[in-house]
Amino acid sequence: SAVISQKPSRDICQRGTSLTIQCQVDSQVTMMFWYRQQPGQSLTLIATANQGSEATYESGFVIDKFPISRPNLTFSTLTVSNMSPEDSSIYLCSPGSGHEQFFGPGTRLTVL
Amino acid sequence: SQQGEEDPQALSIQEGENATMNCSYKTSINNLQWYRQNSGRGLVHLILIRSNEREKHSGRLRVTLDTSKKSSSLLITASRAADTASYFCATNTGNTPLVFGKGTRLSVIA
Structure with missing residues (x-):
């Protein structure tokens, strides 16, 4: 399985600020998925990021709030912009696969 | 939107x-995967079962899949306190992103 790392592992931020989360994979992958897990909830897909094209966002998520970059096939970033306490969640990246799908260790974000 | 519903x-x-x-889902799938998540940590992949498979084993884990009923079950035998975690099922079709169920919180009391 791919080795997936995320930075930062956790952060506490003030409302109105932005945080960029990095996801690094040790092999080239075509698609990168970004998920959010709100406290006590399951995972919800934010967007799908392909290299060389704009990310595709799920209903309820917009690019202005969650801009994504995908500069190459091993790296992606998700920015949580203009944060509010409702953005407090774990954010996870996952390289797309037609088989077993693995996840990064997650970034635990707390917004005060 | 949530595809699956875990029970209990x-x-x-x-x-x-x-x-x-148990896990139920709504649409046709290519495979179903089970994950474990210890409190606030990342997801650990447990097992994948394909739509043409009915049962799969991995150590103390046994997964069944009934595509006619759109349901799956995860059995953990001889549970240990370390099995305490949340368990999620997730489904996809081909290269589509996984759609997760709501999860089951398992507590194993020593």
Whole structure:
């Protein structure tokens, strides 16, 4: 399985600020998925990021709030912009696969 | 949107007992995957079962899949306190992103 790392592992931020989360994979992958897990909830897909094209966002998520970059096939970033306490969640990246799908260790974000 | 529904939402058992969690889904799938998540941590991949498979084993884990009923079950035998976690099922079709169920919180009491 791919080795997936995320930075930062956790952060506490003030409302109105932005945080960029990095996801690094040790092999080239075509698609990168970004998920959010709100406290006590399951995972919800934010967007799908392909290299060389704009990310595709799920209903309820917009690019202005969650801009994504995908500069190459091993790296992606998700920015949580203009944060509010409702953005407090774990954010996870996952390289797309037609088989077993693995996840990064997650970034635990707390917004005060 | 959530594809699957796990049942029960929470389960508490004694160490050594078996734990069974069920998952239902709504649409046709290529495969179904089970994950474990310890409190606030990342997801650990447990097992993948393909739509043409009915049963799969991995150590103390046994997964079944009934595509006619659009349901799956995860059995953990001889549970241990370390099995305490949330368990999620997730489905996809081909290269589509996974759609997760709501999860079952398992507590194994020593």
